[in-house]
Amino acid sequence: MNAPSSATPRPRTNRCLACWCVAAGALALVGLSFWSLDLQWAQFVSAPALARMGRFLAELLRPETSPQFLHKLLGATLETLAMSALGTLLAVLLGLALALPASKAFDGDPARWRGATRLVLNGLRSIPELVWATLLLIAAGLGPFAGTLALALHTSGVLGRLFAEAIENAPSGPGFALRVRGVAGSRVFLYATLPQMLPQLLSYTLYRWENNIRAAAVLGVVGAGGLGQMLAFHMGLFQMGETSSVLVAMLLLVALVDALSFASRRWLAA
Known part of the structure; x- marks a missing residue:
């Protein structure tokens, strides 16, 4: 009778040993990273380097506020907002269309296209937005159209x-109750699965919208329009006042999306 109780600690011991092995491997990887990289900490914290960083930050603390520049900044801000919003919307539609064949909705679902569709999703998100924009600029030319499509393709994979x-x-009970009554699969998804995953869908979408605002700044390096193009232009000319104003506009956009995300979560929880 006592044999099972004496044998029960073994799985727990094995799990603890596995956790310690993973932690030791992670620490070893971090140690090897410090050893292999040429990290010049002494030069980084030297007096000349700190002085240069101080001058750089002091220039950033004086943003450009002339009416002519602010008018141009407002147009670029609205363009970036439109790029990120439209790119995210297209990504939601394409991502949801690909998520259906890429998932196994219930036990016994054959999900014949699951592997192939997940491979497509892996390919879409493994290519960075900057590479997508570079490829699309060849076909669409300079401007926000290529940037919007680049954001949509990468985000749809995510x-x-x-x-x-x-x-x-998602809980399988409501869907099972509809399927046993002969309801079609599309109606099962609309009336059982989608309402349950809607809070997650909205949360993921708003989070990726916030990421796409920042990604739009990177796309400006290749001429995809918006705040990113202004940021690349003024930073290239070392115009720190204009660069500071562009960064403030990006910060306000991210704060706006974060506030919308918070308000939507409260609305869904109410």
Whole structure:
């Protein structure tokens, strides 16, 4: 009778040993990273380097506020907001369309296209937005159109994978009750699965919208328009006042999306 109780600690011991091995491997990887990289800490904290960084920050603390520049900044801000919003919207539609065949909605679901669709999602999100924009600029030319499509393609790969996981993790009871009554699969998704995953869908979408605002700044390096193009131009000329104003505009956009995310979560929880 006592044999099972004496054997029960073994799985727990194995799990603890595995955790310690993972932690030791992570620490070893961090140590090897410090050893292999040429990190010149002494030069980084030297007096000349600190003085240069101080001058740089002092220039950034004096943003450009002339009416002519602010008018141009407002146009670029609205363009970036439109790029990120439209790119995210297209990514939601494409990601949700790909998430359905990429997920196994219930036990016994054959999910014949699951592997192939997940491979497509992996390909979309493994290519950075900057590479997508560079490729699309060849076809669409300079401007926000290529940037919007680049954001949509990369984000659809990210959201598609997240949506597929949300579909698979949704409680199966409501869907099962509809399927046993002969309800079609599309109606099961609309009336059982989608309402349960809607809070997650909205949260993921708003989070990626916030990321896309920052990504739009990177796309400006290749001429995709918006605040990013202004940021690349003024930083290239070392115009720190104009650069500071562009950074403040980006910060306000991110804060706006964060406030919308907070308000939407409170509205869904009410």
